[in-house]
Amino acid sequence: MAVKIRPVDFEDSKFVQEYASDYRISQTSNIPNPYPEGGGASWARMVISRREQGISFVFSIFEEDLFAGIMSLNAINNDDRSAELDYWIAVPYWNRGIGTEAAKQAIKYAFEDMKLETIRSACLAKNNGSFKVLEKNGFIRANEFIFEDGKFKGEIGYRYQLNKAMNN
Template identity: 35%
Template sequence: MILNFETHRLSLRLFKQSDAKMVQVLAGNVEVAGTTLSIPHPYPDGVAEAWIENTLRSLEKGDIYTFALVKKENDSLIGCMSLGVSKNHKRAELAYWIGQPFWGQGFATEAANRIVKFGFEELELNRIFAAAMTKNPGSYKVMNKIGMKEEGTFPQHVLKWGVHEDLVFYGMVKADYYKKIWDDTRRDL
């Protein structure tokens, strides 16, 4: 299975240890860390290297497919996108972060469309879902743009930095994905 993808502006590839310093800088930004469930702030030295090693081990098991989002024009790392797969249920959770300098430029939507395609067409998943803190509308706007439907809000579902945060969930099943492709194709004719 090939795990390098191209979009209009991005290369999606596996992380390398040489990415660690930039992961620490981008993910460790307080604005990025504050709207994710598991990124620490401050981001300690050595954590990015261990995280990258863990992504490669998880990939070998087929549990989590984690991709570095790299701008083609200058080969710079701008973020991360992953699919956490539940093989028994043929579903996955889409998760991502984008470095703050790259927010609002459509990179997450561009990458998410490609990763969702990978999930449904190559991994043969039946369902892909995602969640975001309600205080992070940029994230759930991405989910909406790629065709996911809002499924509900879980009040005070996670504890982040001492505050219980609400999570909004979005999802899509394989039939909806293929209907969206069909509708997009007909629109383009």
């Protein structure tokens, strides 16, 4: 399996539109359902702008040169050298280790190229695939919480953390 990540470019918006429109993606992520027409294009413009501002770095994931999902370093905080790792994998690529490998590459980029010290993430407790991606990459479960608002209000979530010192 040849998994690679690269910064999102506008051409990726058509794949985001296609795969983010699958309702199963919205079941465990903040992606809306139904996914809005033109949402991929407006999303791509937004994340490219955020990259230019230095507040987010979003990667497209490819397996064998086929688009397979999104891996993001969001909420970049240069004061405490931290970011949030967020991701979704296109449904046809679930349960193939693609998220785990893409996360490994994004973590390496965050620690080596961006010089971050801490990466945090959160997921729904019922999202086994997501927390396995994190745990296989060395993240430690920091705590369990209840979503207080939004579409997952009342559901259980897990917060994770990975420190650069733990990753060496």
